[in-house]
Amino acid sequence: MKTTVPGPKSQELMRQLDGMQAMESIQFCIDYDKSQGNYLVDADENILLDMYTQIASLPLGYNHPSLIRAMQDPSNLKHLVNRPALGNYPSVDWPQRLEASLMAVAPRGLNNCMTLGCGACANEHAYKAVFMAYRRKQRGGEPPSQEERESSLVNQPPGSPPLTLLSFSNAFHGRTMGALMMTHTKWMHKLDFPSIDWPIADFPQYKHPLLGNTEQNRREEARCLQQVCSKIEEYNARGTPVAGVVIEPIQGEGGDNHASPDFFRQLQQVCKDYGAYLVLDEVQTGAGTTGHMWFHDTFHLPSPPDIVIFSKKMMTGGFYYTDEMRPTEGYRIFNTWMGDPSKVILLEEMLRVIRDEELLDNVSRVGKKLVQGMTDLQGRYPSQLSGARGEGMFCAVDVVDSKHRDKILTDLRNSGVLAAGGGIHTLRLRPTLIFQEHHADIFLDIFDDVLHRNK
């Protein structure tokens, strides 16, 4: 480290940006030419071990040679230069590209995929797929009436029906208007924006350590499931039927909140009982970060979920869906670009690297080391840390309060480690899939030092 972060050069660049855009969120500027692998180099030439990786969206680290080769391949240039309107005019090699990338890792039973720009955009369109499938079912296969078509144009029923979606406390699904209605993490994201009264059920709040609190946590899950049922009944009875339930397999922004496979299996059964579709938002948990391509694979659901949403480490936003969720007309889920083929080419290459270098095994192995290391530290600094937990590289530990958590994050950053906050007082780590044992050692040493200084 040469300076504290942001250093003087970053601060000057931030001043320049401030003259052009309101971006209070900017933390510092990065020199992407110099950044490599798990290390980023900032404008002041500080070298940081990046354990937050562009908001959990960088699967293979900085400037991975395979991705650079893919982008330098002359046969791929056309995909960089000519951005197509994929929903209208895909390229001649698009079917083969999709087959080799997204469809090669499609969750079991989800035979269709839609590419979109980002996580929020993918959520929005997935919700539309839910509503369309629900109404198709209600119409019994009949086409929409003239009255429905016309009333939809002026936002009135029956064309714009009073359907709802159920979401969970502490959920995060994005910041566009529909996704925001399903997001419940911080008032800062939501304040001043009109919303609709859609049902919200509690996401289980586990008591840590898990060993020793099994019974209490099981009761907590049962309580939340009971709440899901009563909310669905309440909203159905009001004439605002719940068409779908949207949930993260592990809540990320909300504070790394886990629930058991059994919770998800029962939730799927509840959805089936009430005729609601189950949507899993794997934007943050997907693409190998937990040691599984899709974290819901570990739930062993009796049947596939209806929709799985992805973005972040998948390089492109979008969602997988079952045949039942497939729109029956064109333009129902659509926008100009519908994603970006150059990102899908990167994804294809990334999946090859994951396979060739057995990165899912790496993620599981190094992730265990990270959690074990944090568990040891929590034993040594019990007044500061608790609840160390993780699945693969999706790791977190709770800090005694938010002020102390933020101080630790600042100290880590000034000592050369970039980590992030989540929930109220959680410190979360989202390293790349190529993060190795020695990187974990470096982090744990620095973390130890920071905790020692903050005793």
Ligand SMILES: Cc1ncc(COP(=O)(O)O)c(C=O)c1O
């Ligand atoms: C679970 C989940 N869903 C959706 C989103 C929104 O994705 P984006 O920021 O790409 O719109 C996020 C972003 O953090 C997320 O964690």
